[in-house]
Amino acid sequence: MITETVAAIRAAVAERPEVGIILGTGLGGLGARIEKPHALPYETLPHFPHSTVESHKGQLVFGHLHGKSVVVMEGRFHCYEGYSAQQVVYPVRVIKALGAGTLIISNAAGGMNAEYRAGDLMAVADHINLMGVNPLVGANDERIGPRFPDMSAPYDERLIALAETIAREKNFKLHRGVYAGVLGPNLETRAEYRFLRGIGADAVGMSTVPEVIAAVHAGLRVFAVSCITDLCIPETLKPASLEEILKVAAAAEPKLTALIETVVERMN
């Protein structure tokens, strides 16, 4: 299946991406920064998961960013939409098969670390998989990766350090924290936030973990950054609204786009 998807993409675009970028909820601004964009809607690609949600715009955008060849996923798949974990990570495997060496991911997340403020960015240093699913369940294909992939360092330390340098230069805060991946789609109860904080998570969200597991399995270098869209302190928890989450994500989006762009520009 991957070979057929890759063949269809190669027949349509000459681009050989070095970097894959997955953009999170409300964080799509980077798509507009791609030079000489060539978009392939998901529904034109064989074996690509197709959207079951009407009005869901999904496409791969190939092009250049600061001289590097990139492919951006505009619209990602979540397990809470009903996609299997294998479907959610299918694009990651295609990105790897296209020849990319690095995967960059952004997401919107709730912040549980008391030092965090809404609108802050957090470089993901590690994760906890609480989604109840894993994209590697089932027969393992050794051509993609090993049966028991190591997870001692899923997030590339050098890319985190580079991002920290860039944040310092650009004068914004970049936390370094642990992301807990949950299935959703409901937000958490106070007891769940207390539990998540207790087990060492700084932020919580409904994406990223499956993609990172598949990326590490396939040998991709990973950098992920969370936009803290709401604060999840059990004692002072207020009802979170999707509207507010999207508003905070939109306000933080230029900072996030600048960070990812500069990481792409300077990484080697």
Ligand code: HPA
């Ligand atoms: N929980 C889970 N996912 C989220 C949250 C949250 O509080 N905020 C944004 N995405």
